[in-house]
Amino acid sequence: xxxxxxxxxxxxxxxxxxxxxxxxxxxxxxxxxxxxxxxxxxxxxxxxxxxxx
Numbered sequence: 001x002x003x004x005x006x007x008x009x010x011x012x013x014x015x016x017x018x019x020x021x022x023x024x025x026x027x028x029x030x031x032x033x034x035x036x037x038x039x040x041x042x043x044x045x046x047x048x049x050x051x052x053x
Contacts, residue, residue, distance in 0.1 A: 002026055 002022040006015045023029055039047075 002028065 002019060004015055004019040004022065006012065
């Protein structure tokens with residue numbers, strides 16, 4: 001879980017940008033996108049095979 005401390009001298013927009021970048025680095029957004037819909041295991045294998053080609 002990404003955590004950012006907000007200090008008085010920093011404004012909220014900069015802290016929000018830092019939080020978003022940390023989430024991207026940790027892969028949180030990518031994982032959320034992958035978990036939106038259930039994908040059957042057979043479909044995962046099929047897509048994985050297509051990506052290799």
